[in-house]
Amino acid sequence: MCQLLGMNCNTPTDIVFSFEGFRRRGGLTDHHADGFGIGFFEGRGVRLFHDDKPSANSPVADLVKAYQIKSENVIAHIRKATQGQTSLANTHPFMREMWGGYWLFAHNGHLKNFFPKEGGFYRAVGNTDSERAFCYILEQLRRRFSERPDEHALFDAVAELTAEIREYGLFNFMMSNGECLFAHASTLLHYIVRKAPFGEAHLIDDDVKVDFAAVTTPNDKVAVIATLPLTANETWLQLAVNELVMFREGDIVRRHAPEHPVYMSAEEGLAIARAAGVSV
Amino acid sequence: MCQLLGMNCNTPTDIVFSFEGFRRRGGLTDHHADGFGIGFFEGRGVRLFHDDKPSANSPVADLVKAYQIKSENVIAHIRKATQGQTSLANTHPFMREMWGGYWLFAHNGHLKNFFPKEGGFYRAVGNTDSERAFCYILEQLRRRFSERPDEHALFDAVAELTAEIREYGLFNFMMSNGECLFAHASTLLHYIVRKAPFGEAHLIDDDVKVDFAAVTTPNDKVAVIATLPLTANETWLQLAVNELVMFREGDIVRRHAPEHPVYMSAEEGLAIARAAGVSV
Numbered sequence: 220m221c222q223l224l225g226m227n228c229n230t231p232t233d234i235v236f237s238f239e240g241f242r243r244r245g246g247l248t249d250h251h252a253d254g255f256g257i258g259f260f261e262g263r264g265v266r267l268f269h270d271d272k273p274s275a276n277s278p279v280a281d282l283v284k285a286y287q288i289k290s291e292n293v294i295a296h297i298r299k300a301t302q303g304q305t306s307l308a309n310t311h312p313f314m315r316e317m318w319g320g321y322w323l324f325a326h327n328g329h330l331k332n333f334f335p336k337e338g339g340f341y342r343a344v345g346n347t348d349s350e351r352a353f354c355y356i357l358e359q360l361r362r363r364f365s366e367r368p369d370e371h372a373l374f375d376a377v378a379e380l381t382a383e384i385r386e387y388g389l390f391n392f393m394m395s396n397g398e399c400l401f402a403h404a405s406t407l408l409h410y411i412v413r414k415a416p417f418g419e420a421h422l423i424d425d426d427v428k429v430d431f432a433a434v435t436t437p438n439d440k441v442a443v444i445a446t447l448p449l450t451a452n453e454t455w456l457q458l459a460v461n462e463l464v465m466f467r468e469g470d471i472v473r474r475h476a477p478e479h480p481v482y483m484s485a486e487e488g489l490a491i492a493r494a495a496g497v498s499v
Numbered sequence: 500m501c502q503l504l505g506m507n508c509n510t511p512t513d514i515v516f517s518f519e520g521f522r523r524r525g526g527l528t529d530h531h532a533d534g535f536g537i538g539f540f541e542g543r544g545v546r547l548f549h550d551d552k553p554s555a556n557s558p559v560a561d562l563v564k565a566y567q568i569k570s571e572n573v574i575a576h577i578r579k580a581t582q583g584q585t586s587l588a589n590t591h592p593f594m595r596e597m598w599g600g601y602w603l604f605a606h607n608g609h610l611k612n613f614f615p616k617e618g619g620f621y622r623a624v625g626n627t628d629s630e631r632a633f634c635y636i637l638e639q640l641r642r643r644f645s646e647r648p649d650e651h652a653l654f655d656a657v658a659e660l661t662a663e664i665r666e667y668g669l670f671n672f673m674m675s676n677g678e679c680l681f682a683h684a685s686t687l688l689h690y691i692v693r694k695a696p697f698g699e700a701h702l703i704d705d706d707v708k709v710d711f712a713a714v715t716t717p718n719d720k721v722a723v724i725a726t727l728p729l730t731a732n733e734t735w736l737q738l739a740v741n742e743l744v745m746f747r748e749g750d751i752v753r754r755h756a757p758e759h760p761v762y763m764s765a766e767e768g769l770a771i772a773r774a775a776g777v778s779v
Binding site (some may be wrong): 261263265266267271278279282285286305307308309310314315317318319320321338339340341342343344345368469 | 540542543544545546548549558559562565566567586587588589590594595598599601602617620621622623624625645
C-alpha cells in the first residue's frame, strides 16, 4: 500500500518535520520504495517534486528537507507500485489546471476495472487507475461547472463523484486546489489539527522531536493528514470508512460520513489492501 | 530579457554542461535574476523544477546539476520579470496536458495587449502574457484537433498560430510535447546540433570544458537551442527573425522561414528588447 501525507494550514508552514517521518517509510522503516512525489502550493503556483528513487535516500527528498518550503497546502505520496509500471508519468501527485487554478491529487488504493470514457477536457498521461480517477473527477466537475462554483457546491459534487468511484475499489485520496484540501478514506486515513497551545511532538519513524511552540504563532492552525499517525505522543483522529472531509485554513469545514461510521484498525486496513492485491 | 535554453536529442542526454553556463546568466555573468525553471521529459512524464531564487545560487539548480537527469527533451528559462509579478505561478516553463500528453512552454519577449478570450479548455493561472500565449496555442490546437494530429499538420497549425500571436510583439518561444520541440525567434535564438565526430566544447560563461566524445556514442544527435550561444569554440547557427523550426531526435525536421530571412545581431536583439520595455 502506498502512503499519503497532506497538510492544510491557515498560514504558510513548513512540512519538514512530518515529511521526515513520512519519507523514512519509503525504504527505511517501511517498504514503499518505488518513488515518491510531493507538491506544494505557493500562492497560485505549485512546486512539484517527483522521484522514482525511494524517498528515504532520494536527493530530491533531501532538497525538500533543505529547502524548508512553506506552504498552506501540501500533498505527498510514497509509492509501492501495484498498478502501472514505475515511471515518472505514474508518480503522484498528479497535477492539472481547472478554472484557471492548479489541482493536485494523490491516491492510495486500487480501483478494479475503472476505465471511464476518455475525457473531453482531461486525459491520463500515464497508465494508473489513480490518474484516471483524478481526470474523471476533474472532467465531471468541469462539465457541471464551467466556472469554479462555491465551496459547498464543490464539496457536494466531489462527494457524489467519490461515492461513484469507490464502488470500483479502494479509494483513499487527497486532492487540493491550493485553498481547500479534500481527504477521503476507504480504509486508513488519520489527521491531527495542531493549534495553540502548541506542544512537543515525537516522530514514530525517527528519533526526532520538535517543539511547535517555538516555530509557530498563537493563531496558527495546521492540519496534517496521513495514512497512519506520524507522531507517537499526540492524539490523531481517524476518518471513518467512506468518509470525505474538506479542510480549509487548518479546519475541517465540511464532512460527509456514513450514518453508522466504522473505523478501521491499521491491521484491518493493511489486510484489506493485501487481499485486494495492493502490496503493503 | 529572459533567456531560453532547450535540448532535443535522439537519446536521453544530460544537459548539465549547457545548463551550467546558462544558469550563470541568472545572477552571475548576466542579470536574469528573477528565478528560473527547467522541465525534463522522462518517458511520458515531466520533471519540473521552478525557483524564484536566481538560478546562479539556487539550491534547486544545484540539484539539477547533481542529479544529472537524462532527457530527450528539455526546456529551461531564466527570468527577468517584465510582465506580471515574480511568483511561482509566473515561472516558466508552463505545463499543461493535451491529448493525453504533457506539453511544456517557455517564452522570452513581450506581447502587448495580448488578452485572448478565455479558453474553454485551457486558462492561465498566473498573470503573464507568456502563459496566456501558451494557453491560447493549446486552446486553438485542441479545438482544431480532438485527437493528436500527425506531426506535419501539427507544425502547420503551430506556424499559423505563431504568426498570429507575434503580431502582438516579441515572441521568442520553445514548446515541446516530449517528442518534438518547437522553437521560434522574433529576435534571438541560436542552436547547434552536436553529432559524431564529437569534439571538445568550452563554456562562454564559466571556465569549464567538456569532451563530448567521451560521454556520447557515435549515433547520438543532440540539438541545443539557446537565446545566445553557450560555447565559445563551436559554430552556432541562428534562427531568422520570424522563423519557426521543429526538432525531432536532434534534427530540424520542419522549418518555416520568411522568404528573405533576416538574422539579428545580439546587439540589435538586446536593443529591440530594451525599446519594447523588456528589461535586459
